[in-house]
Amino acid sequence: MAISKRGLVLGATALAVAAVTVTGAGIHLSQGQAFFRESPKELVDEVWQLIDRNYVDGTFNQVDWEAVRMEYLERDYGSQEEAYGAIREMLEQLDDPYTRFMDPQEYRNMQVDTSGELTGVGIQISQDEETDEILVVAPIEDTPAFDAGVQAQDVIMAIDGQSTEGMDLNTAVNLIRGPVGSQVKLTLKRGERTLDYEIERARIEIHPxxxxxxxxxxxxxxxxxxxxxxxxxxxxxxxxxxxxxxxxxxxxxxxxxxxxxxxxxxxxxxxxxxxxxxxxxxxxxxxxxxxxxxxxxxxxxxxxxxxxxxxxxxxxxxxxxxxxxxxxxxxxxxxxxxxxxxxxxxxxxxxxxxxxxxxxxxxxxxxxxxxxxxxxxxxxxxxxxxxxxxxxxxxxxxxxxxxxxxxxxxxxxxxxxxxxxxxxxxxxxxxxx
Known part of the structure; x- marks a missing residue:
């Protein structure tokens, strides 16, 4: 598969913002959507094949990738949601937090992470590969998170009181995102201190x-x-x-x-x-x-x-x-x-x-x-x-x-x-x- 350099991203940080408009893929997909609703197993195999052809580690984290395919294709999936869960489970075996599946809403959100009009608090977050902690990579300037005092390397301990222990990156992003004018409470660890920030979500226009x-x-x-x-x-x-x-x-x-x-x-x-x-x-x-x-x-x-x-x-x-x-x-x-x-x-x-x-x-x-x-x-x-x-x-x-x-x-x-x-x-x- 040829991959255009213009489609490559670096790292796997995620913006805790939400799309106001839908862009790119996800607009003219009615036939494909219907097909994959009827055959969610095909979606599982499509993801497996993308990994098989392109993943950077040819050993797949020392996992028998062919055996993984057989295991997941032998299952029956009653819905897209079941297939989504299976895909995420399958990808976890790679032990790579940067190789990740996004449901349609998460994918639309991701498409505007690097351009467009956004709503949210304005932080970019990542997941520590060893501890699985949710980290603030950086707050975006002139956003509610930046103005509130959120800093790079802060560890997000809880979102609206919900602990982030064991939470994946996409879940954290979705909890932080929300409509303009609503509030989210972030509990952060900075060094030995624990800090609470009540932040109001806003519309964010980014000039880099x-x-x-x-x-x-x-x-x-x-x-x-x-x-x-x-x-x-x-x-x-x-x-x-x-x-x-x-x-x-x-x-x-x-x-x-x-x-x-x-x-x-x-x-x-x-x-x-x-x-x-x-x-x-x-x-x-x-x-x-x-x-x-x-x-x-x-x-x-x-x-x-x-x-x-x-x-x-x-x-x-x-x-x-x-x-x-x-x-x-x-x-x-x-x-x-x-x-x-x-x-x-x-x-x-x-x-x-x-x-x-x-x-x-x-x-x-x-x-x-x-x-x-x-x-x-x-x-x-x-x-x-x-x-x-x-x-x-x-x-x-x-x-x-x-x-x-x-x-x-x-x-x-x-x-x-x-x-x-x-x-x-x-x-x-x-x-x-």
Whole structure:
């Protein structure tokens, strides 16, 4: 099966938001829906075959995948819901929380996770592979969760009083989602503390790029904050860089903190805006085939660059930051990134449901597999708990000199600009006669 890069997503985080409009697959499916209602066993086999053809681990987690097929096809299914339950049970044997089945509503919700108009609280969540805890990867800026003070790496202990112990990711997302104006109570663990947040759901419009012109000691600095790699992120990034170039900035700070990732092609497109040449990322499937993406000599700028990262910088953020670091294009400042190095293909099924299949892992240009490891920044600057609390209460301080990570990034960028300027101004004195 050929898989378009534009259909690949990185990691398996999920937005706790709900679709206002239905997009993509699930619209013209009446014949397929009727067929699979009459023969839900066919749906089970369709999912099995997708895994059989495409799953990244050819051993299927040391499971006899042919025997699994026989087991589930010998069963009788009285309804679609029974088939859905069987599919989820079947996929659990892979021990991969990122390969998952979505019923039609969950699939429609997923389709607008990276673009469109959303409703919810505005957090992206994941499930820890070892502990099964539901984790906040990052709150989305200018959303109810962000405004309430929810932070990256918070553990969601309960939703409206219902414990998340043993809960799967889709169930957690569906409990958090809801209509505009309704409330949801999240019980979070942060370090040794347990915190309760009553959050009102709202309509969320996501613009992933923000930028501003800053006066620096050596001249104008461009500050760009990228909050997720959505379908419109590359267009907005190019517009931001061009607008700042028009103002004759002399360097950039790119802020990827709290960016949970998104679309693979978006990260590649944005990397090419900063890199003129060199490898961006390699993907490796179960046959070991390497698909290498490279820069195409169309960088928008070659000015000095410092990138801010933290534990909420995941998947596509790690592709971009890893490419910039390995190609010596940027200095990374902050803390270790999240560690999501897997690629999923999301496929629609004829009854309107869908399945996300882990089809590959990715490597940085130097060959690093960062899954579960993350990327270590060149300069480590930790934020104190008081800083985190303060920034969650007053986000206007983020990306200012009151932000220790930003302040360090600005210091490093200023040093780079000075070194470049001094090198450009070196004049060899003529010999005296």
């Amino acid at each position: 790029v923000r930028y501003s012109y800053r006066e620096g000691a050596e001249g104008g600095i461009g500050y760009i904050r990228l909050t997720q790699f959505s379908a419109n992120a590359a267009v907005e990034m190019r517009d931001a860089i061009q607008a700042l170039e028009d103002r004759d900035v002399i360097g950039y700070i790119l802020d990827l903190r709290g960016n949970p990732g998104g679309l693979l092609y978006s990260s590649i497109d944005i990397a090419r805006m900063w890199l003129d040449d060199g490898t961006i990322v390699s993907t490796v499937d179960r046959q070991g085939i390497v698909d290498e993406e490279i820069a195409n000599n169309r960088a928008v700028t070659d000015l000095p660059l410092v990138v801010l990262v933290d534990g909420g910088s995941a998947s596509a953020s790690e592709i971009l930051s890893g490419a910039l670091q390995d190609n010596h294009r940027a200095v990374l400042v902050g803390t270790q990134t999240f560690g999501k190095g897997l690629v999923q293909s999301v496929r629609s099924l004829p009854d309107g449901s869908g399945v996300a299949v882990t089809v590959a892992k990715y490597l940085t240009p130097s060959g690093r597999d960062i899954n579960k490891q993350g990327i270590e920044p060149d300069v480590v600057i930790e934020l104190s708990e008081s800083d985190r609390e303060s920034f969650s209460q007053d986000r206007e301080r983020v990306g200012t000199l009151e932000d220790p990570q930003y302040a360090k990034a600005l210091e490093i960028l200023t040093q780079q600009i000075r070194v470049n300027r001094e090198a450009a101004n070196v004049v060899v004195s003529p010999a005296l006669n």
